[in-house]
Amino acid sequence: MSTLPPFQRFLDTHRDDVLRFLVATVGRHDADDAFQETFLSALRAYPRLRPNSNLRSWVLTIAHRKALDVHRARGRRPLPVAELDDRPAHPAPADGGRGGDHWNRVRALPPRQREVLTLRYAADLTHAEIALALGCTEAAARRAAADGLKTLRKELSDVPAPA
Amino acid sequence: MSLHPPDLQPGHAAALAARTAARAADEGIADVVYATVDSPVGRLVAVATRRGLARLAYELENGGLDTVLDEVAVRLSPAIVEAPARLDDVRRELDEYFAGRRRDFALPLDWALVRTPFHRGVLHAATEIPFGATSTYREIAAAAGSPTAYRATGNALGSNPIPIVVPCHRVLASSGGLGGYTGGLERKRLLLSLEGGMLGV
Numbered sequence: 001m002s003t004l005p006p007f008q009r010f011l012d013t014h015r016d017d018v019l020r021f022l023v024a025t026v027g028r029h030d031a032d033d034a035f036q037e038t039f040l041s042a043l044r045a046y047p048r049l050r051p052n053s054n055l056r057s058w059v060l061t062i063a064h065r066k067a068l069d070v071h072r073a074r075g076r077r078p079l080p081v082a083e084l085d086d087r088p089a090h091p092a093p094a095d096g097g098r099g100g101d102h103w104n105r106v107r108a109l110p111p112r113q114r115e116v117l118t119l120r121y122a123a124d125l126t127h128a129e130i131a132l133a134l135g136c137t138e139a140a141a142r143r144a145a146a147d148g149l150k151t152l153r154k155e156l157s158d159v160p161a162p163a
Numbered sequence: 164m165s166l167h168p169p170d171l172q173p174g175h176a177a178a179l180a181a182r183t184a185a186r187a188a189d190e191g192i193a194d195v196v197y198a199t200v201d202s203p204v205g206r207l208v209a210v211a212t213r214r215g216l217a218r219l220a221y222e223l224e225n226g227g228l229d230t231v232l233d234e235v236a237v238r239l240s241p242a243i244v245e246a247p248a249r250l251d252d253v254r255r256e257l258d259e260y261f262a263g264r265r266r267d268f269a270l271p272l273d274w275a276l277v278r279t280p281f282h283r284g285v286l287h288a289a290t291e292i293p294f295g296a297t298s299t300y301r302e303i304a305a306a307a308g309s310p311t312a313y314r315a316t317g318n319a320l321g322s323n324p325i326p327i328v329v330p331c332h333r334v335l336a337s338s339g340g341l342g343g344y345t346g347g348l349e350r351k352r353l354l355l356s357l358e359g360g361m362l363g364v
Contacts (some may be wrong), residue, residue, distance in 0.1 A: 006243040007231040015176040020168040039183045121166040
């Protein structure tokens, strides 16, 4: 019988993936708070989780919901999203951040396209896992990803084709 | 350039994880907290619940940190985080003990990892042996209410989840031999000599 790992090990295993996803979808400024909210929510639910759950997609789904909270809160703020994103809470990495500009553009896409592209390319979830996280069909997830990439390609030349 | 995951600053996710774990402990969301504690008898893993110290493991003798935490996850709760600040009292009392400045521990204990009422009785009897003194398996069996069960008493002491603080090292064979110890006989000898009681053993 499989058992849940001690939460600390789960946290250490998935912390980098969760933070990368959150930086992509809400930007560096809000990622730290969303990260803590994600893992605190996960911990509250953890003892009742089925031991054979896919822990990685489970925690990324929670992170996705926390990111939605951030986007909703921004919608209520007077400042436009683009302005908030131009205020990094942390200095960018020395190389300028691979694809940093791209994620800024992804954040400006319609919500469903933004959600699918960040879950696919920042969190590395499969389209099937994304469909589960978003409560849509796999076909709808693929379509949203294709639409999002098409929009991005109008502005950029080398975004990967849909996987 | 393409659509790669964003880069992270080195150490940033680890620092955030540590901050999150500390919050989980402070806000009472975690059921169990742990920390490692360095000591003259090797690195210890201290594990506490809301009630108190539930486990003090010899990291090497007891299978390593992962094994210790796996067992706690199964038997108590998987909602475990590393929270060194929550175990400051444990660390301080152990430091004082090993420095020769403390004879009795005042830490609250959680007996949840003790398997049976008999084991509980045996370990309680062991806590009554004062610093610097020793007892025997036979005497402890009698104190626990089963004078003939000294083999079971040895098993109970051998599975003591909170060694050092629950001083099972003060229990010796009736023949005068060291008997056994959860942390290995070398450590039993060391603890006894630290307490000044059994220098020649």
